[in-house]
Amino acid sequence: YKISTDIVLRRWISWYNNGKRFKEHKRSERGLAMNKGRKTTREERAEIVAFCIENNKNYTLTVEKYNISYQQIYSWLRKYEINGVEGLIDHRGKSKKQEGLTEADRLRMENKILQAKLKDQEMEIKLLKKLRELRGGGH
Template identity: 35%
Template sequence: MHDGSLRRWIKGFLQEGVLGVRRSATNRRYSIDLKVAAVVDYQDNGLSRQEVLHKYNIRSNSQLTDWVIRYNSGKLLAPKGAGKRVRKMGRKVSYDEKIKIVQWALDHDSDYQVTAKEFDVSYNRVYDWVRKYQATGNWEVLKDRRGKKPRPKGDALTREEQLEEENRQLKAKVRRLEVERAFAKKLREIRNREVDDPQNTKRFRN
């Protein structure tokens, strides 16, 4: 058994129990909306790779990397027959301009491709900005949250913060050990039940 497969099974068990193990052993299809949301959370909203993988139940780093590359090249949301689109992903777009772009898109029946060409930005970015605004009704969601200053290295944690961090790490360790033990036990039970059915056990082999 590959280490990657074992980690994927444990992750599935932690999230969904035995059903999660079965699902993790099969291929999963992700919607376009989920892919875009994952990329935006990673690139624009400050989530780490591991946080994004856990939040969207993504199987591997390589999948997220592929989505990021396709998103930034304007390919992730390409509608069929849409033709060539502008791909200026590196252009800096201000907060005020994002508002203007979203307003223009909404005034033109949410035609993302036309809006992208009008403002020389990608289809993906227009789609994401409009979607976020419509979901919240708040223009603040369009602000760029990248580049937030981390706590300076010289700033020591307070005693309360230290205790909270130690407690968080301890709980995470205990939880991980509990999950690993429960998973190993459940996997043995599954194999014992299905030992007489080779068709089922094939799904748990690599």
């Protein structure tokens, strides 16, 4: 189910077993709580997805930085992985046809996210090299 850590699942189980609802917990009480949604632009969504990818899909850090719910970030990331930048367009509540992204906007957002992915991959390569070094492989 791609839950960020087992601690999150354990916390949910504990809350469930104690008969509490998620919304009764405040962030200060228990780390990651459900946040009320807020409106975002597609550019903000692209920035948030890029930040999350760049930070090795650290949803907790992304929640704290952007004040967006875990579920929303997870949803945007999944939509991006399936449909690219076009998946970040919000079509809810639109009675008239919404203009699509301009090619420049789409490329700008895609570039931001791809840069974050590249940075994440570069960090992973550095970590693997360091691990090999520590194991005495050196090559």
